[in-house]
Amino acid sequence: MTTAVTTPIVHVIDDDDALRDGLCNLLQSADIAAAGFASPQEFLDAWVPEACGCLLLDIRFPGGNGLDLQAELEQIGILMPVVLMTGEPDVTSSIRGLKAGAVDFLVKPFEDEQLFESVRAALERDRARYEAETEMRDLNERYASLTSREREVMTLVCKGLMNKQVAGHLNLSEITVKVHRGTMMRKMGVRTLPDLVRSASALADASR
Incomplete structure (x- = not known):
């Protein structure tokens, strides 16, 4: 799925079709643009460098986990803020995720407003990052x-x-x-x- 690069989008990564579609519909009902991906690879195949927004993903998925994916994305230059979800509260994983830069760690089932609040905070963080990068790019061009x-x-x-x-x-x-x-x-x-x-x-x- 190709997403617009000018609109902040919540990229929902989950292998559960019903859950993924449900989250996307819920976010869209709150006027938050969302796009669903069945796997990290599907997201990577659609990702473009100009994309902005945040990631919403489960801490566990077939063949991997959200914490490792968070680190891997950062290593390849994808700096989108991450909101992690889990159905099994785990203090150690929560601390690790937040230390790695996750905006929030949502424990299922969570209230709709919890999701909206976390996602909006992540989108705001990415907006600030995007503006800073744009200003720096402009400054480098001026100096050049x-x-x-x-x-x-x-x-x-x-x-x-x-x-x-x-x-x-x-x-x-x-x-x-x-x-x-x-x-x-x-x-x-x-x-x-x-x-x-x-x-x-x-x-x-x-x-x-």
Whole structure:
């Protein structure tokens, strides 16, 4: 099943057709988009990098378990938040799942509102992640558009050097530095020095 990449979707993974369809219908009744998959492989076959939303899966399924799948998905770069379900309360598994980043651990049978609350929290977490990744991608593209000279000016300006000092370091005229600085600020999409420093700091953190 192919899902729209622009709409946050709850990806329900369960081999029980009736349960899977029931969960999807329940979520859709609350205006929460949902898509069902009979197995992790079926989900992986349909997954695209731009997909957003969360995963709703049972801690146990034929041939595997939700905790291991959660770790495997993270290893291959699928960072969707996970809501785990189980019919057998297990404190150890619950702690392991939550430590691994699961948003919630629902014990069947659970109330509809419990499901809605957990899923909405997971979707909100993914929205924040998606926005952060989009902003970082935009920032990288802006930085990539700078010339080598503009990058040199940016580095020195972020260190607190005045235009005259930058000119001395780069053996340029102060007027030329002002031109490079203005162009660099425009390309980076910032108006103030503090904004430029924050952008430079974000780029540095991302490269570590």
